[in-house]
Amino acid sequence: MRHIAIIGSGPAGYYTAEAAQKEWGDEVRVDVFDTLPVPYGLIRTGVAPDHQSIKKVALRYEKTALTENVRFVGNVTVGEDISIAELQSLYDAVVLATGAPQDRTLGLPGEDLANVFGSAAFVGWYNGHPRFADLAPDLTGKHAVVIGMGNVALDIARILAKTEGEFAGADIVAHALDALRTSGLETITILGRRGPHQIMMTPKELGELAELERASPHVDPDDLPEPEADAILEPGLRKSVALLRTFAAIPESERAAKSVTIDFDMYASPKAFRGDGQVAAVEVERTRIEKGRAVGTGETYVVPADLVVSCIGYRTSPIPGVPFDERQGRFANESGRILPGLYCVGWARRGPSGTIGTNRPDGYALVEKIAEDIGPGGRKDGRKGFDALAAERGLDIVTFQDWKKIEEAEAAAARAGAPREKFVDIAAMIGARG
Known part of the structure; x- marks a missing residue:
């Protein structure tokens, strides 16, 4: 035996x-x-x-x-x-x-500010993991930033954007649903260091963003490569990039009809979190791709952020x-x-x-x-x-x-x-x- x-x-x-x-x-x-x-x-x-x-x-x-x-x-x-x-x-x-x-950490200034979380903790919170049940994120602000270009980032953005009715049949725990009822979010920014051809998002999860009741996805057309460049991509990634192109083509009037915007901010690397006790903004550096790697350009700007969730991997x-x-x-x-x-x-x-x-x-x-x-x-x-x-x-x-x-x-x-x-x-x- x-x-x-x-x-x-x-x-x-x-x-x-x-x-x-x-x-x-x-x-x-x-x-x-x-x-x-x-x-x-x-x-x-x-x-x-x-x-x-x-x-x-x-x-x-x-x-x-x-x-x-x-x-x-x-x-x-x-x-x-x-x-x-x-x-x-x-x-x-x-x-x-x-x-x-365990969440991988970014190691950036301000990472210890209140309302900055790793995805393991945040996902554990809305999924009822005992270790994270008391996380108590504040969702009453207008701006959330989700850092990462994988499916976990999409999951978190989607959960934050959904109406209560869209959780019918889901097993989201009561304390998370209660907190989402108080949500004041108007913008959810998905921040990624690289571009559309380097995302790790799958078509199914990306496509779900287009079906949300009160939220509309947005991609800056200038972030997209020329369409013929998609031909070299493997089929799954090609479908995902095609969805990003669809998001970029959504008319402004259609987006304005929704109360929440899910904004893809690509070629953007977080450098620091700003705030007095609680996070208020993310300092970001614009990047470019060199030999498949994101390289900083020196151009910086600030993204408002009342909530930050980092989805950069696990340990x-x-x-x-x-x-x-x-x-x-x-x-x-x-x-x-x-x-x-x-x-x-x-x-x-x-x-x-x-x-x-x-x-x-x-x-x-x-x-x-x-x-x-x-x-x-x-x-x-x-x-x-x-x-x-x-x-x-x-x-x-x-x-x-x-x-x-x-x-x-x-x-x-x-x-x-x-x-x-x-x-x-x-x-x-x-x-x-x-």
Whole structure:
């Protein structure tokens, strides 16, 4: 019998558990650990609340979680409740699937001003992550700046721009919906250092901006390359740039009919945040592209900003005793191998890149390496040994069956039309299991 511990219950964790089942069948026992009492990681707290179809992938993970040889071990923090070394003594392989939950910082003057947030924190706030439930952003100002040219920036801009009615069917948490009701935003500026041909935005997410009730997207036509230059782009990016051209062609009268403008400010690099206690503006330098890189021109200007959200990437959280690559913001590894018996997968391995589905081949490839390394296994105590240690330390483990009770309670508390009202407090989650 092989005994595998997976730290993290998001897509990378459950795809790896699924791969272990396919590799060894009944000859494996997999324990999937999570700090939170609830599973699914970024599916629950990262995917936009109005993108419910994407969240349905959790049904696949549930199928794996409900099998007898895979167990969810929630409410256990690795590195605090139990060390990596202790897990390695109990399991044939320990896999870190912890994702990249920390915001990268810009390192700019004024970044510590009030109402300046990283996207992990801001997304966690409106998605009900207990760590960010008390963030309390002030949305009453007129101007928001979202820094970044990827889909996370689009998600945040879209959430800020939506009317309450447009959240029908979404699982945005009540405290965020309450705050959005008070929103005074008139302009949401999406700030990017490079140009249209370098964006990381996908057509589906870009296209959603054109469907908003009270908001209209705007692109400066002067920021767009000549149309024939689009021919060299890969198809997805070409579609995205075509949408930007559509936004640039929206008549001023049509934009004026909407109360909110989503303004794409490209070739613009933030240099400092200004304000007295709370942010009031972003100082920006105009850029140009040289060999694919954004280079400052020396021309600066100021963008009003009562709220700033930076979407420039994420970092994995270090764990004591695990080699860490500070520059890349992930665990130091070679094709998923960190140390003998210790592995990483997903964003914890490669950094924050790829889609949810990218984690499936990543998990399967890692299990092949584990199979090469541990052979028949069976030399460790696995979950029996962990359970003994947990009992000794008085750990309050939340099982997958407990999670199903929490899920039922969230569904019962949902506002009309919403799939759930998430608990944003860990004690409330644990209490809901009965």
